[in-house]
Amino acid sequence: MTEPAADTGWAIIDSMRRGEWGHRLEDLYGVSRSGIIRTAELRQWGVSNSAIDARCRPGGPWQRILPGVVMLGNGHPTARQRAVAAIVLSGQNAVLTGRAALHEYGYGTSYSGDAHVLIATHRRVQSTGFVLVERTTRLPVPVTRNGLPCAPLPRALLDAARRCRTLDSTRSLIAEVIQRGEVSVAELIAELDSGSGRGAALPRTVLREVSADIHSVSEAEARRLWLRSGLPRMVFNRKIVDADRQFIAMPDGWIDDVAFAWDIDSLDWHLAPKAYKSTVERRTRMQNHGIIVLPTLPSAVRDDPDRVIADLRSHYQLASSRPRPEVRMLRAPG
Template identity: 65%
Template sequence: MRRGEWGEDPEMLIRIANRGIIADATLRRNGVSGSAIHQRCRPGGPWERVLPGIIHLRNGRLSNRQRSVAALMYGGDTAILTGRAALREYGFESAAHDAHILLPADQRIQSKGFVLVERTHRMPEQVSRQGLRCAPLVRAVLDAARRCTTLDATRALIAEVVQRRAVTVPELSEELEVGSGRGSAFPRTVLREVAANVHSVPEAHARKLWLRSGLPEMVFNRDVVDAHGNFVARPDGWIDEVAMAWEVDSLAWHLSPADYKRTLERRTRMQGLGIIVLATAPSALRDSPDRVVAELVRHFELARSRPRPNVRVVIPGE
């Protein structure tokens, strides 16, 4: 196409763009002059320059995927998505709008606008997700976790991918050991919790209070069976020495009659077999930790004072 003829086929630019995102250099190769680009990207114009050298062929808010496309164009052929931007492409929800990319350590491209550039000596093999270059999931998870600003945010992130069995704790631990030490304190703490079979932020708080209590070993999210090996329940916490269950009740079940019914049935089964059950609201873990610890101790003493029922926890691998 000769210079100046692109205007006769404006849809041609949309076709060669990637989700409406196109590089300045690509426009010039297709006959769009520098002055035409400048005019169309002026305030109020039909196009928008979203990053240096990167044009949006519309004038409006970018979607998260368009940000990721623009970030990869900005970073060049060696750039790959990581962190929460990559997690979105793996099907995990993320409210973050930044597009986090990895580049080889010798590249000198800087973070700009919504693009977070991380240079690394450990460029991973790229994985194609929805046509976008991404880091492997285990790397993306830990790159996101290292930038979490709170322990609870790190817990929520790692617990979700582990619960969905998208990655394993050993895989995450191995990647954490060989990766950057920057920002690794929260992920290390969470991986220890997840290795103890803690599945959620409230359960992590519960484990912390149990450690404070001085009570015997508590395991988390383990199946409990009766004398015949029949399944009874999977309580959040379990002290096998005295057959005591700890349930951290989410308020969400109040909104679902079916979930509420299952909660009551599970608790009835346990209590019918003589299991002592302590139910705690997640808010109490945060707002009244001393009271929760006192209730734990009191229920333990109650459980210890009666004959232990003939139930047991299932050991992994049985």
């Protein structure tokens, strides 16, 4: 909570305690957190119950955002204000987790504004409104993000992933965080193994895919098509080098016996349209070294799988019909 400046702070506090808060609304906001404050604190600063009730009536300048929690404004609460309100409601040692915590870490997940909070098992706070309160024997040591106590990134991510309803949404969520390199697959697997089995099936499937170098929703769907195609073994996201061990590319899929590369366009994974230029340059390098390349749009993988399987088979036959170029696949790390 923001404190008043040292030289004037006590005078402000004393005046508000004498019931003069109506002349110092900006100071009242200053002792709140992003405009969020408990009704008990308002009473401490001299605001009577009747004044709180009057200001929180429909059309009034304030609103009761949660039981015992007031927002000093009448607009729609921001994601930040909802997160603060959840922590204020949940009290001492509460920890923000899930998508609300990911939002504080700076991830652009599809955050609805609902807040998931962890508390110790002996606490009696209940879920209400947009706040999901979860009691846990594994209350993490919080990481302070923007002044809020947040679960460490692996815990926050998996708490969000456990509540995903589809495999694709779970993949997208986990891929977004792993891509930045701020958490490893090993850390996520360790966190998943140490927690409850509830909701763990989808994240565990995705982590197995990522361990096998499947990096996106489209690539995971593509792997299923390759399995249906009946073609020889395909590996994913392996580095390809020339005869002098100079790097050529790292295609999404690779059949080594005929030097056949499969490239899945996926701007969601590469994160920026400028990646298209590097994609074109990568394919040109592969073709210059004699590699047969099949480019495929994610929409085709999703909407026209039979045609994609036919393309895979025809390009494999084309690759089989010419001498294999002098290129090598490097082993996966570890």
